[in-house]
Amino acid sequence: MVMSPEVDRIPVLRDRAAAARHLARICFKTGPPTLTGVELEWTVHDAVDPARPVDAARLRAALGPYAPTTLDPTSPALRLLQGGAMTVEPGGQLEISTPPRARVTALIDATQSDVAQATRLLDAAGLALGRSGIDPYRPPRPVIDTPRYRAMRQVFDRRGPDGRTMMYSTAGLQICLDVGQPEHLLARWQLVHAAGPPLLATFANAGRDTGWASARMGAWWRIDPARTAPVWTPARADRDPVAAWTAYVLAAPLLCVRGDGPDWTAPPDVTFADWIDGALHRPPRVDDLEYHVSTLFPPVRPRGYLEIRYLDAQPGRGWVLPLAVFSALLSGPDTIDAAMAVTAPAADGWHRAARYGLRDATLARAATGLLDLARSALPRLELPPALHREIDHGLRRRCAAAERSQP
Numbered sequence: 001m002v003m004s005p006e007v008d009r010i011p012v013l014r015d016r017a018a019a020a021r022h023l024a025r026i027c028f029k030t031g032p033p034t035l036t037g038v039e040l041e042w043t044v045h046d047a048v049d050p051a052r053p054v055d056a057a058r059l060r061a062a063l064g065p066y067a068p069t070t071l072d073p074t075s076p077a078l079r080l081l082q083g084g085a086m087t088v089e090p091g092g093q094l095e096i097s098t099p100p101r102a103r104v105t106a107l108i109d110a111t112q113s114d115v116a117q118a119t120r121l122l123d124a125a126g127l128a129l130g131r132s133g134i135d136p137y138r139p140p141r142p143v144i145d146t147p148r149y150r151a152m153r154q155v156f157d158r159r160g161p162d163g164r165t166m167m168y169s170t171a172g173l174q175i176c177l178d179v180g181q182p183e184h185l186l187a188r189w190q191l192v193h194a195a196g197p198p199l200l201a202t203f204a205n206a207g208r209d210t211g212w213a214s215a216r217m218g219a220w221w222r223i224d225p226a227r228t229a230p231v232w233t234p235a236r237a238d239r240d241p242v243a244a245w246t247a248y249v250l251a252a253p254l255l256c257v258r259g260d261g262p263d264w265t266a267p268p269d270v271t272f273a274d275w276i277d278g279a280l281h282r283p284p285r286v287d288d289l290e291y292h293v294s295t296l297f298p299p300v301r302p303r304g305y306l307e308i309r310y311l312d313a314q315p316g317r318g319w320v321l322p323l324a325v326f327s328a329l330l331s332g333p334d335t336i337d338a339a340m341a342v343t344a345p346a347a348d349g350w351h352r353a354a355r356y357g358l359r360d361a362t363l364a365r366a367a368t369g370l371l372d373l374a375r376s377a378l379p380r381l382e383l384p385p386a387l388h389r390e391i392d393h394g395l396r397r398r399c400a401a402a403e404r405s406q407p
Helices: 016-027 056-066 104-124 147-157 162-169 182-194 196-202 215-221 241-251 272-276 286-293 316-329 333-346 350-359 361-381 385-405
Strands: 036-042 044-046 085-088 094-101 127-129 172-178 300-302 305-312
Touching: 016 241, 016 272, 016 286, 036 104, 036 316, 056 085, 056 104, 056 127, 094 104, 104 127, 104 316, 147 162, 162 215, 172 316, 182 196, 182 241, 182 300, 182 305, 182 333, 196 305, 196 316, 196 333, 196 350, 196 361, 215 305, 215 350, 241 272, 241 286, 272 286, 316 333, 316 361, 316 385, 333 361, 350 361, 350 385, 361 385
Parallel strands: none
Antiparallel strands: 036 094, 036 172, 044 127, 085 094, 172 305, 300 305
């Protein structure tokens, strides 16, 4: 591999301590929790026949100058009117990431505007956004092929077909929250994990009968626990988040090793720690570490902020509800403490949440408690009256559904 002068200037990681220091700097940026972000992902379908495959050329034509460069290398990749960036996942799923905002209302308005603009582009091309966390119509099929995606597929294929399902057929909702002040980091880190099983169950959205409430998360669990298992568990609840994440990152096998050519295949079972210790032909650089982090997919991933990754895509404006729930629950130390108490019996129920959803009584009770807490804290978000009523009504319906599911 020929290195450019720019690459030659990127610092090399000589030992694990240097890697740990870099991870602490880039993954946990503490400070006042002021910003909230959201990333919305959908499968994309023919508007008349949703089972019809949609290829890269049709997506490229529909998105025009907004198409990402992975879809069209010559595209200017324009941002949407409110600053959202569109990306396309390997199965043709569309994702919109709107810049974070200090107020939830502003984030909802900006994101909804960008979603509406993207929807108009698709409408004009006879395309429509999906409404569930997994494609209910089509088998997994690649639409975009890059060295990264080929390497991913090769690694995941070693464990079975679920990697292809995840890559080509699933769509999620990601909520991004500030890490918070150093003294509050552990509590916020614990809650976004502990609340995961009941909220995964609450917003599970398979779209069809798969035997799993969240077929999307079912596929994730079966891929590779070294890169998809939660970093925090109740059994090690008080472990320092930075130390836990550092250990997770260094112990994870490489998914790919970037190069100038088309083959980024990584040697089997080589971890990033092994790379630091000399397992490959060259030592890793800090950009290699950052890229490695991008190939890890735990339910919560620290990226300078806390990226919540365990929610299924929601139909229509349904994404607003989980956004409001997290914003309300993390609005103060009192709500965090109360929510942790509610989630304690269900905090390790990840598999049950994906499989059974709210049919699991323990998860349903925890979900009801969390939604009630979120409703009581909604006034802190200072929402306009109409938006407050919309969210409150939606949460009350979700509470009723959770209560009905309990024996």
